[in-house]
Amino acid sequence: MEVWFTEDQTKNLRISCRVREVLFSGESPFQKVAVLDTLEFGRMLTLDNVIQTNIKDEFVYHEMITHVGLNTHADPKKVLVIGGGDGGTVREIVKHKGVEKVVHVEIDQMVIDVAKKFFPELSVGFNDPRVEILVDDGIKHVKENKHTYDMIIVDSTDPVGPAVGLFSEEFYRSVYEALREDGLFVAQTESPFFNSDLITRVTSTISGIFPVTRLFQAVVPTYPGGYWTFTMGSKKYDPLAVDTEKISALDTKWYSPEIHRTAFVLQPFVKELL
Ligand code: AG3
Known part of the structure; x- marks a missing residue:
């Protein structure tokens, strides 16, 4: 069986991710909290069905x-x-x-x-x-x-x-x-x-x-x-006046x-x- 998570990004646009397993699903006083193990992005955190973060990006x-x-x-x-x-x-x-x-x-x-x-x-x-x-x-x-x-x-x-x-x-x-x-x-x-x-x-x-x-x-x-x-x-x-040559090295993958x-x-x- 294929299980998919879908976020409505706008009223007319959606993103779907195939889910291997729902690791957590709960409701706090503020929002619905879920952790999904997705095939494309690895573990993913959603709040009220909106993607917050995931292991890949x-x-x-x-x-x-x-x-x-x-x-x-x-x-x-x-x-x-x-x-x-x-x-x-x-x-x-x-x-x-x-x-x-x-x-x-x-x-x-x-x-x-x-x-x-x-x-x-x-x-x-x-x-x-x-x-x-x-x-x-x-x-x-x-x-x-x-x-x-x-x-x-x-x-x-x-x-x-x-x-x-x-x-x-x-x-x-x-x-x-x-x-x-x-x-x-x-x-x-x-x-x-x-x-x-x-x-x-x-x-x-x-x-x-x-x-x-x-x-x-x-x-x-x-x-x-x-x-x-x-x-x-x-x-x-x-930030545009920073002398970028003087920035000390950091362990980063994007910045x-x-x-x-x-x-x-x-x-x-x-x-x-x-
Ligand atoms: N904060 C959420 C950014 C907004 C994402 N919006 C969306 N997916 N529709 C990210 C929290 C990461 N620490």
Whole structure:
């Protein structure tokens, strides 16, 4: 028997993956959580039937949401991660020896438990002594912690349901306040093919708050369109002014000093959104 998982990427577009086995399926107070063993992508985490991550392509997203910003800041010591309960983002941050503290705020305990059990490759960073995990609301956390972080990473789900607030002007203002005077933040900002209005709105909102706003891109095969964006809001540092020759070597598969530069090269149709 063939078993397939299908995500409705838009109302009119679907992605399907053949499933060898359903390893976990549960419902938390926030969402439906599932772990599927897929034939094409290996173990895959879905939340409310939306693909979050998988063993085959996770490195692209997790390396890009972390290293571009960490290598833009001159000396990031204290980093906050909002969301990203699978652990992939934290795993990449702790590769930076200069980082002294990572506060990881994830709203859903079930996602953390599932990551520990089914995604040891992603959740390894949870064991690093510099990492503190808080099961809490990220929006509340940034409001309550002013002038605290060098970098904030928003590793959210799509802008529907619980994550809507993480794409709002009010939230970006709290992020600004939660950052130290030379701090910066990076958020995942969806697909220019299917979420163009969101990209336009978010970049214009962020540029109204932060002196430097930059959109960059990478390829994530399992996300809608396969072309994914991230947006950086920065109080001082410009990622394009980084001397990429001075970036220290990291054990990565997608990110490199060359990619640090080329990720900001945008196609005309994407530039038009900004
Ligand atoms: N965060 C989810 C990105 C959005 C994916 N959207 C989609 N598949 N429709 C990824 C979490 C990884 N730590």
